[in-house]
Structures are given as structure tokens and as C-alpha cells.
Amino acid sequence: MDLLTLLGSILPRDGVLTGTDMAGYVQDWWGRQQGQALCIALPRDTAEVSAIVSACAAAGHGVIPQGGNTGLTGAASPASTAGDRLPVIVSLARMRRIRDIDVANFTISVDAGCILADVHAAAEAHQRLFPVSLGAEGSCQIGGIVSTNAGGTNVLRYGSTRENVLGLEVVLPDGTVWNGMKGLRKDNTGYDLRQLFIGAEGTLGIVTGAVLKLHPLSRVHATAWLALDSPASALAVLNRLRATCGERLTTFELLNAAQLAAVVACQPKLRVPVEAPWHLLVELADMTEAGSLEALLFDTVGEALSGGELLDAIPATSDSQRAAYWALRHGTAEANRSSGVVLSADISVPVASVPAFLENASNAVRNVFARATTMVVSHMGDGNIHFGTHFDTADWQAMRDPAATTLAVRRIVNDCADALGGSFSAEHGIGRKLTEELAKRADPAELLLMRRIKAAIDPAGIMNPGCLLS
Structure with missing residues (x-):
């Protein structure tokens, strides 16, 4: 039985999309990355996710987990070429159940496909707050914000997603389900496995559920x-x-x-x-x-x-x-998507170095690209800067080598961050867009550890191939 037929036996008739029905799933949020996939699988629960991953593993096809597809580095979108075995995109859009709210424990347990805004509303109905707040909260999903360790506008007070996740449920690359859905603040029983999957961008497994930390609702x-x-x-x-x-x-x-x-x-x-x-x-x-x-x-x-x-x-x-x-x-974000061409960098530096970075990076970009404009929006309280280099559409189209310009701007901006002890990826992740930057800028020992973890958990390399680690 071929993989498409097998997936059709696992899911209902409308649970497997092919052909033109895949259009909204194979393109990244910017509209710049158009990829290829065998199909879109739309599971309704963790058991179906497990069955899908098991089938893909047996057939040797890659698996790309997808939430709201609002990421900015292409982690949830397939590559434009994928060899002779196209990946399967597993969209969690149908897994939107609020599993439990424990008011006394200040936790909410949810399916990974829950929309962030719906989690906010469910918590607020009980006078509680889930503090992770993003511009895309009306469409991004919990599994996505966990897998990218999303930041947002409240990190200054409440921390990033990592600080607000107590437990996870994850489907591993062989289809095994790890149930770590505990709402405990203290659990000192060995390795903290949830931290492996927070920020892993779907390269180690598919997050299917989460126990999230709640806070008192500010009045x-x-x-x-x-x-x-x-x-x-x-x-x-x-x-x-x-x-x-x-x-x-x-x-x-x-x-x-x-x-x-x-x-x-x-x-x-x-x-x-x-x-x-x-x-x-x-x-x-x-x-x-x-x-x-x-x-x-x-x-x-x-x-x-x-x-x-x-x-x-x-x-x-x-x-x-x-x-x-x-x-x-x-x-x-929407303005930058529709305003000419904006090459956006996601930088973090020590808070006291934000002014120096902005001056250094702006001058360095203008010295090479005199007609470019810098657009800045910064979560300054936590040192995160979204530094955009804007080109008018006509200027961009007149360039002989736009790809070289993109790489040149990235090098200039990221070098300025490095010089101040910063990072080239504060909250957006690596995705497919920044794998070469990670390979070039990360400490060799750090890269080795990440590759060993990937090889131990996903030896066949089927989970989100080409993402994070090139």
C-alpha cells in the first residue's frame, strides 16, 4: 500500500489534501518560499498524529509539523526541492480542544492546534492570564509557539514561551507518544525532556499537547x-x-x-x-x-x-x-510584508547595547546600500530588535543579484550583533532560512551536541528535514 493510500485509511476523506488544495500550506508567511509536499495530513487527535508519523517513518518520507504557518524563517513550510520522496505536512489545525483548566494550580492543558487567542480567552474566563502575546495571536497555534519558543511583547515581565510551559505531549519520530502532561512546578526526576522540544522547531517530534502556566489576570x-x-x-x-x-x-x-x-x-x-x-x-x-x-x-x-x-x-x-x-x-509585520522588500533580522543583544547596535547596524547598512531604509521595532526591555532593511520595489527589481544582496545585508547586521555579544535569532528561530548562519556562527561544541541529540532521537532524519540543522 502506498503512503497516500495508507494515510487515507488513517484519516477521514477530507483529512488528506493533495494538488491545488495544498496551496495555503506549502507557502511561507512572507510569500517568498514556495515548496513541495506529497500531501497535507489533518489529524484530529494525538492517536492519528502517531499513526501518520509511524506510516511516514516506515515509508521513509519526511514529516513537517505545521501550526498556523505564521513563522518568519520558513520552519513550517517545505523546501522548493525535496528529492524523490516528498514530505508530508502534518497540520494540527483540527486539534483545538481545551483539555482542562486547573484554576487552583494556575494551569491550562490544551491541544497543540489551539489558537493562541482562544487560549487567552479561555484563561481570562477564569480570571487567569496566559502571558505570551504576539501580533499573530489570532492565527498562530500553541504547538507552533512552543516549537519556536516564541517571545512577543510580554517577555520583559513573564519570560518567553519556555518559561510558561510546564508539560508537553509529543509524538516522537517512530510514532511513540511521550506523555509529559504534568502541571508541576517541581519535578526533579531526571532530564527535563520538555526543554528538548521547546524551540526545536519540529525537528525532534511533533508537539500535540501542552500544559501552560497561568498567572493572575491584571485588572x-x-x-x-x-x-x-x-x-x-x-x-x-x-x-x-x-x-x-x-x-x-x-x-x-x-x-x-x-x-x-x-x-x-x-x-x-x-x-x-x-x-x-x-x-x-x-x-x-x-x-x-x-x-x-x-x-x-x-x-x-x-x-x-x-x-x-x-x-x-x-x-x-x-x-x-x-x-x-x-x-x-x-x-x-503586515506592513513589512507589503512594503517593498524588507530584509528582516531578529537580533538580541544585552539591553544596554541596544542603542549601540542600532547605530552601528544602521550605519553599516547605509555605507553599502545608500538607498536602503532601516525599519526598527524592538522589544527593547529584553534586548530583542527586529531590524528591517527596506528596499523600494523598483530598486530591488533593478538589482543584478538579489540573493547576494540578501546575504550581504544578513552578514552586515549579524556581524554587528556578534560584536556586541548578541544573537542573530532572538525569538523567530532558525527554520530553513538561517541554517547556514547557525552552522557558521554557533560554537562548534554546541553544534555537535545538537547534532548528537538529533541523531539519538531521530536517527532516520525524518522530522522536519532541512530545518534548523542543515
């Missing part, structure tokens, strides 16, 4: 849009807010004027509150009365204004104004 927020003249001023404001507001500071997002102009061009109904070279979206969250939290923020911002660290400050005085501020922030 009030205080939000402000701040204008300033430089990232160095932003660092001074960050230090001031941390000193006065402590853990109440949940959001500290830095954007430059060029990035916001792209957002407004993409969404003309949005308006930037004030003109300035640099902008901050700042938010506090707490359980206290709204008035006292707002007073804390406004007093601190007032001191920053008096100290010359800020050019202007516009507090959000209504829910609609707060939502408008967040719409500007969350509009950046």
Missing part, C-alpha cells in the same frame, strides 16, 4: 505613547521605569519613524500620535486601582519629560486609544 492597565530623539534616551526611560514601577512594567516597545510610516501606509486609518524620530509604547499592568497605576506611570513619565529624556508623552485615556496604540505596534 488594570496604564498605557502611554512616548516620543523621543534617540534609542539612548529610550534606555534612560527604561531604567527609570524599572526603578519606579518594578514588575508592573509589562511592555516597552521601541519603534522608529520609518517603521511607523510603513504601518500607516498599510493601514491608512491608523495615526501616529506625534511626530518624532523614535517612539515608545509603554504599559503597566497590575491588580490595583486604575488611578494609582496611572499616577505611577504619569509621574514617572513626567520626571522623564523634565529630565529631557522625552520629547512628548500622550497617555491612553480610553480603551479605544489604548487599542489604537497597540494596532500601530501589531501592524508592523
Whole structure:
């Protein structure tokens, strides 16, 4: 029995997609990577995932796990060429069950196909918070954010996905199911296996379920849009807010004027509150009365204004104004996808080095590509910078070798990060886009350990071939 026929016997009639029905699954989010797959398998539960993986392993076909396909490095999309045995994409879109909410234990157990926004809503219905927050939360899935160790806008206070996962269920490369769905804060019984799969980008197995850590739901927020003249001023404001507001500071997002102009061009109904070279979206969250939290923020911002660290400050005085501020922030990814060609880098450096990186990288790019524009949006509170090098469509089309330009920009920007002790992949992962960068920049001992782990768990190399490790 061939693999397609076998998969058809495992899944219902509409559970195996082929031909033109695969169109939405074989292209990456940017629309730049169009790949090939044997089929799309749509399991409904962990048992079906196990059966699919077992069948693929026996037939020698690769398996590509796919969540919401919102990643930016191509981890969930197949390569354009795949030899004589095309991979099977396993989409978890039908696995959306909230398995359990333990209010007393502050945990929620979910299928890996649950949409992040649905998990937020389920937690909030019980006055709890799952803190991982992304611009793509309306479409990204839990399995995807676990497999990429997603960050987002709340890392400053709550940490990345890794810090908010207590247990996992994983289908291993031979079809075996590892059930590690424990909601324990303390479990010192050997290797912490869940950490192997968080951030592994589907190269060691398919995450099918997760136990997520919940937090008390903040009842009030205080939000402000701040204008300033430089990232160095932003660092001074960050230090001031941390000193006065402590853990109440949940959001500290830095954007430059060029990035916001792209957002407004993409969404003309949005308006930037004030003109300035640099902008901050700042938010506090707490359980206290709204008035006292707002007073804390406004007093601190007032001191920053008096100290010359800020050019202007516009507090959000209504829910609609707060939502408008967040719409500007969350509009950046879509704006960059539709604004000419943006070569986006996902950098992290020590927080105190963010201003130096931005100056060094901007100058280095402009020295080589004088017509390029830099677009910046940074989770500055945790040192993560999304540094975009923007080319007008006409300039890009006129280039003799766009691929060489992409590699040159990547080298320039990543070299600037290296020089400051940083990383070229802060929260987006390696995927298929950055495998060569990892091979070139990672410590040899680190690469050796990763390859040994991969070989031990997936000796046939069927799990997400070509992703993470080239």
C-alpha cells in the first residue's frame, strides 16, 4: 500500500489534501518560499498524529509539523526541492480542544492546534492570564509557539514561551507518544525532556499537547505613547521605569519613524500620535486601582519629560486609544510584508547595547546600500530588535543579484550583533532560512551536541528535514 493510500485509511476523506488544495500550506508567511509536499495530513487527535508519523517513518518520507504557518524563517513550510520522496505536512489545525483548566494550580492543558487567542480567552474566563502575546495571536497555534519558543511583547515581565510551559505531549519520530502532561512546578526526576522540544522547531517530534502556566489576570492597565530623539534616551526611560514601577512594567516597545510610516501606509486609518524620530509604547499592568497605576506611570513619565529624556508623552485615556496604540505596534509585520522588500533580522543583544547596535547596524547598512531604509521595532526591555532593511520595489527589481544582496545585508547586521555579544535569532528561530548562519556562527561544541541529540532521537532524519540543522 502506498503512503497516500495508507494515510487515507488513517484519516477521514477530507483529512488528506493533495494538488491545488495544498496551496495555503506549502507557502511561507512572507510569500517568498514556495515548496513541495506529497500531501497535507489533518489529524484530529494525538492517536492519528502517531499513526501518520509511524506510516511516514516506515515509508521513509519526511514529516513537517505545521501550526498556523505564521513563522518568519520558513520552519513550517517545505523546501522548493525535496528529492524523490516528498514530505508530508502534518497540520494540527483540527486539534483545538481545551483539555482542562486547573484554576487552583494556575494551569491550562490544551491541544497543540489551539489558537493562541482562544487560549487567552479561555484563561481570562477564569480570571487567569496566559502571558505570551504576539501580533499573530489570532492565527498562530500553541504547538507552533512552543516549537519556536516564541517571545512577543510580554517577555520583559513573564519570560518567553519556555518559561510558561510546564508539560508537553509529543509524538516522537517512530510514532511513540511521550506523555509529559504534568502541571508541576517541581519535578526533579531526571532530564527535563520538555526543554528538548521547546524551540526545536519540529525537528525532534511533533508537539500535540501542552500544559501552560497561568498567572493572575491584571485588572488594570496604564498605557502611554512616548516620543523621543534617540534609542539612548529610550534606555534612560527604561531604567527609570524599572526603578519606579518594578514588575508592573509589562511592555516597552521601541519603534522608529520609518517603521511607523510603513504601518500607516498599510493601514491608512491608523495615526501616529506625534511626530518624532523614535517612539515608545509603554504599559503597566497590575491588580490595583486604575488611578494609582496611572499616577505611577504619569509621574514617572513626567520626571522623564523634565529630565529631557522625552520629547512628548500622550497617555491612553480610553480603551479605544489604548487599542489604537497597540494596532500601530501589531501592524508592523503586515506592513513589512507589503512594503517593498524588507530584509528582516531578529537580533538580541544585552539591553544596554541596544542603542549601540542600532547605530552601528544602521550605519553599516547605509555605507553599502545608500538607498536602503532601516525599519526598527524592538522589544527593547529584553534586548530583542527586529531590524528591517527596506528596499523600494523598483530598486530591488533593478538589482543584478538579489540573493547576494540578501546575504550581504544578513552578514552586515549579524556581524554587528556578534560584536556586541548578541544573537542573530532572538525569538523567530532558525527554520530553513538561517541554517547556514547557525552552522557558521554557533560554537562548534554546541553544534555537535545538537547534532548528537538529533541523531539519538531521530536517527532516520525524518522530522522536519532541512530545518534548523542543515
